[in-house]
Amino acid sequence: MAQYSRISGSVGLITLKSPPVNALSAVVRQGIVDTVEKALSDPKVKSVVICGQNGIFCGGADIKEFAGNMSGPPLVPIIHAIEAANKPMVAAIEGIALGGGLELALGCHYRVAHAKARLGLPEVTLGLLPAAGGSQRLPRLIGVPAALDLITTGRHVTAAEALQLGIVDQVTDHKTVDVAVKLALSVAGKPLDARRISTYLCPPLSALDPLFEEVMQKVRQRARGAIAPIACVQAVRAAAALPYAQGMEREKELMATLFTSGQARALQYSFFAQRAVSKWSTPSGARWDTSTPRPVHKVAVIGLGTMGRGIAVALAQAGLSVVTVEPQEKQLMEAKQAVSGMLERGAKKRGVAPPLNNITYNSNIQAVADVDLVIEAVFEDMALKKKVFQQLSVVCKPGTFLCTNTSALDVDQLASQTRTPELVVGMHFFAPANVMKLLEVVYGPRSSPQALATAMQLGKKIGKVSVAVGNCRGFVGNRMLKPYIEQAFFLLEEGATPELVDRALEEFGFSMGIFKVSDLSGLDVGWRVRKGDGLAEPRATGQSARIREGRRYSPLGDLLCEQGRFGQKTGRGWYQYSKPGGREPSSDPWFHSFLKEYRAKHGLVPRAIDHQEVLERCLYALINEGFRILEDGIAAGPEDIDVIYLFGYGWPSYRGGPMFYAGMVGLPKVLDRLEHYYQAHPDVPYLQPCTLLRRLVASGSPPVHKWREVIKKLHSQL
Numbered sequence: 001m002a003q004y005s006r007i008s009g010s011v012g013l014i015t016l017k018s019p020p021v022n023a024l025s026a027v028v029r030q031g032i033v034d035t036v037e038k039a040l041s042d043p044k045v046k047s048v049v050i051c052g053q054n055g056i057f058c059g060g061a062d063i064k065e066f067a068g069n070m071s072g073p074p075l076v077p078i079i080h081a082i083e084a085a086n087k088p089m090v091a092a093i094e095g096i097a098l099g100g101g102l103e104l105a106l107g108c109h110y111r112v113a114h115a116k117a118r119l120g121l122p123e124v125t126l127g128l129l130p131a132a133g134g135s136q137r138l139p140r141l142i143g144v145p146a147a148l149d150l151i152t153t154g155r156h157v158t159a160a161e162a163l164q165l166g167i168v169d170q171v172t173d174h175k176t177v178d179v180a181v182k183l184a185l186s187v188a189g190k191p192l193d194a195r196r197i198s199t200y201l202c203p204p205l206s207a208l209d210p211l212f213e214e215v216m217q218k219v220r221q222r223a224r225g226a227i228a229p230i231a232c233v234q235a236v237r238a239a240a241a242l243p244y245a246q247g248m249e250r251e252k253e254l255m256a257t258l259f260t261s262g263q264a265r266a267l268q269y270s271f272f273a274q275r276a277v278s279k280w281s282t283p284s285g286a287r288w289d290t291s292t293p294r295p296v297h298k299v300a301v302i303g304l305g306t307m308g309r310g311i312a313v314a315l316a317q318a319g320l321s322v323v324t325v326e327p328q329e330k331q332l333m334e335a336k337q338a339v340s341g342m343l344e345r346g347a348k349k350r351g352v353a354p355p356l357n358n359i360t361y362n363s364n365i366q367a368v369a370d371v372d373l374v375i376e377a378v379f380e381d382m383a384l385k386k387k388v389f390q391q392l393s394v395v396c397k398p399g400t401f402l403c404t405n406t407s408a409l410d411v412d413q414l415a416s417q418t419r420t421p422e423l424v425v426g427m428h429f430f431a432p433a434n435v436m437k438l439l440e441v442v443y444g445p446r447s448s449p450q451a452l453a454t455a456m457q458l459g460k461k462i463g464k465v466s467v468a469v470g471n472c473r474g475f476v477g478n479r480m481l482k483p484y485i486e487q488a489f490f491l492l493e494e495g496a497t498p499e500l501v502d503r504a505l506e507e508f509g510f511s512m513g514i515f516k517v518s519d520l521s522g523l524d525v526g527w528r529v530r531k532g533d534g535l536a537e538p539r540a541t542g543q544s545a546r547i548r549e550g551r552r553y554s555p556l557g558d559l560l561c562e563q564g565r566f567g568q569k570t571g572r573g574w575y576q577y578s579k580p581g582g583r584e585p586s587s588d589p590w591f592h593s594f595l596k597e598y599r600a601k602h603g604l605v606p607r608a609i610d611h612q613e614v615l616e617r618c619l620y621a622l623i624n625e626g627f628r629i630l631e632d633g634i635a636a637g638p639e640d641i642d643v644i645y646l647f648g649y650g651w652p653s654y655r656g657g658p659m660f661y662a663g664m665v666g667l668p669k670v671l672d673r674l675e676h677y678y679q680a681h682p683d684v685p686y687l688q689p690c691t692l693l694r695r696l697v698a699s700g701s702p703p704v705h706k707w708r709e710v711i712k713k714l715h716s717q718l
């Protein structure tokens with residue numbers, strides 16, 4: 001709703017009231033219509049201020065409404081009425097003015113922002129464009145290049161930047177509404193024609209066509225298949241080329257296409273999924289709203305390899321006091337230099353002082369005695385990690401949370417090395433840890449709700465999207481990756497090439513195909529794991545080189561590693577590079593003849609494989625494992641899996657994550673294709689459709705937000 005009052009004698013004050021972010025729901029829009037009418041018809045009112053309650057101007061359109069039938073007065077005519085008003089309208093922006101919220105403010109004749117406010121048009125991140133006149137008013141106000149930047153990226157700007165760009169007229173550190181009222185009093189009765197942005201022409205640019213061509217090319221490249229950023233450019237182009245009324249028609253047309261698109265649905269699902277994962281629960285009944293985290297001020301990081309360095313940087317940048325431990329002096333010195341460099345570069349980008357003093361560097365583990373929480377990030381070796389946990393259990397003060405950054409090992413085994421297994425959880429960061437947004441927080445059977453809550457809260461504090469997951473080999477992300485990679489290897493055996501597989505995955509929207517990723521992260525990583533599992537060497541039991549434990553196995557990765565082909569770092573992997581450490585992959589004739597020989601040796605007759613088969617085999621195998629993870633209770637819901645894939649594994653955001661994607665494809669189709677491939681490859685258990693998928697299809701393939709009910713029923717029957 002919106003509340004109306006009159007203050008300072010002649011100022012009408014309209015307050016948007018719809019917690020938590022004063023989104024423009026149907027009721028709020030109706031409230032604005034009613035209160036604006038009141039203010040304009042009251043002869044005592046000479047000017048009007050629009051603000052939001054609780055220090056928040058407006059978070060934009062109510063995204064929840066997009067999924068249903070939109071009712072209530074539409075936003076565009078409301079904003080037109082505000083702009084056309086014959087009394088000055090002033091927006092008092094506190095907190096945020098985003099999307100429709102900023103568009104509402106742009107309809108006002110003046111804008112005052114609090115110094116801490118953030119403004120932006122983030123519609124593109126929801127698969128939309130600013131369709132309440134934002135795509136037409138912003139370029140007219142601040143020029144085409146700046147508007148293109150804001151509208152195609154959706155980035156928020158500070159009040160200071162908004163002032164510099166000309167989006168707001170005034171920035172204040174004081175009470176924004178008071179300042180806005182003062183402004184409203186001072187402009188009452190003054191002419192308004194020059195304040196109506198829709199009447200402006202875009203500031204002229206000499207070479208409009210080349211500019212738009214260049215921007216469109218860049219945006220297409222960055223969008224990798226997303227349609228909203230392209231539509232945003234087209235809408236701004238209309239603002240530059242057409243009169244306002246025609247521009248608005250174009251904005252409406254473009255929005256109509258986006259609004260009903262699968263991409264918009266996926267991105268809006270992902271918005272709510274990100275929020276849903278913070279409301280975690282575990283099968284034992286622990287929950288986010290009944291578990292109290294303990295405050296964490298001082299954190300230790302054990303091990304300063306690549307991961308440890310990134311973690312230390314992320315912690316220090318969030319203002320935490322960080323104690324690092326690396327027993328090897330040389331490595332410690334190198335790490336100190338590298339970490340300082342990362343902090344300095346990060347600070348320069350953000351225009352702040354580098355938090356170098358937040359970190360201490362130590363070679364002795366005794367240094368962690370007084371920390372609140374430890375993150376172990378030593379080499380991925382169970383024996384080594386166990387030793388570290390034994391030491392931590394002795395050295396740390398009572399009550400210290402002990403966390404491991406393992407990417408796959410058993411958190412419970414590590415907990416059992418300590419006297420306080422209830423304080424042990426996994427905090428699985430993704431490389432580079434100071435950049436990647438994802439954090440898997442892994443609870444073991446003995447982790448206390450408080451330990452989980454504390455790790456989740458710490459994740460949030462350092463800006464991560466944290467997802468609580470159960471303890472199993474590879475947790476959620478890496479466990480699902482296994483069948484995906486396995487299928488890619490099998491496809492090579494059957495006739496595909498790394499180039500073909502990667503192209504199919506990149507056309508799907510991944511920034512890199514699986515073989516390029518493998519070259520980047522190093523083939524030796526998986527090799528070490530397979531060796532640890534006793535898979536990498538054909539056993540002396542006489543089994544074929546392509547079978548392990550009765551299942552089909554591809555030794556292709558192992559064979560490349562035996563040749564010293566570890567990927568980018570050695571200059572050779574699935575592709576070749578100009579030099580060790582080179583980044584640009586090119587097709588490698590050696591690999592192609594090796595593959596030919598390999599197939600001949602094993603009697604494999606290559607066949608033509610198309611992109612559809614690549615996608616179905618790789619993605620459906622991964623999705624099937626996702627269903628198993630839900631079945632096992634390792635992830636609480638499909639949203640958890642999707643968020644992990646969106647933020648940690650480069651899943652294209654406009655496809656919503658693997659589980660959402662499965663729903664979009666249609667669960668019956670996913671089931672049918674898995675059945676087909678499992679029939680063709682009965683020695684590949686990952687292709688066997690799992691019970692939950694069958695159950696969901698049998699229940700009429702409910703939409704993804706209803707899966708939890710089916711999962712609950714399944715669990716109660718097990």
Ligand SMILES: CCCCCCC/C=C/C(=O)SCCNC(=O)CCNC(=O)[C@H](O)C(C)(C)COP(=O)(O)OP(=O)(O)OC[C@H]1O[C@@H](n2cnc3c(N)ncnc32)[C@H](O)[C@@H]1OP(=O)(O)O
Pocket residue numbers: 020021023059060061062063064070075096098099100101122123126128129130131132255259272275276
């Ligand atoms: C044919 C139709 C034509 C229509 C034309 C209309 C054109 C306009 C389009 C739009 O305006 S699209 C929306 C644009 N706005 C946004 O994208 C903002 C989205 N929200 C955020 O970025 C953040 O939530 C925030 C506002 C910066 C606040 O962040 P914070 O971390 O403080 O809190 P959150 O946990 O994110 O959110 C709290 C709570 O609020 C819900 N929520 C936030 N924004 C909206 C919204 N715009 N609509 C509905 N609900 C919103 C969010 O889901 C959280 O809910 P709970 O999880 O607590 O239930």
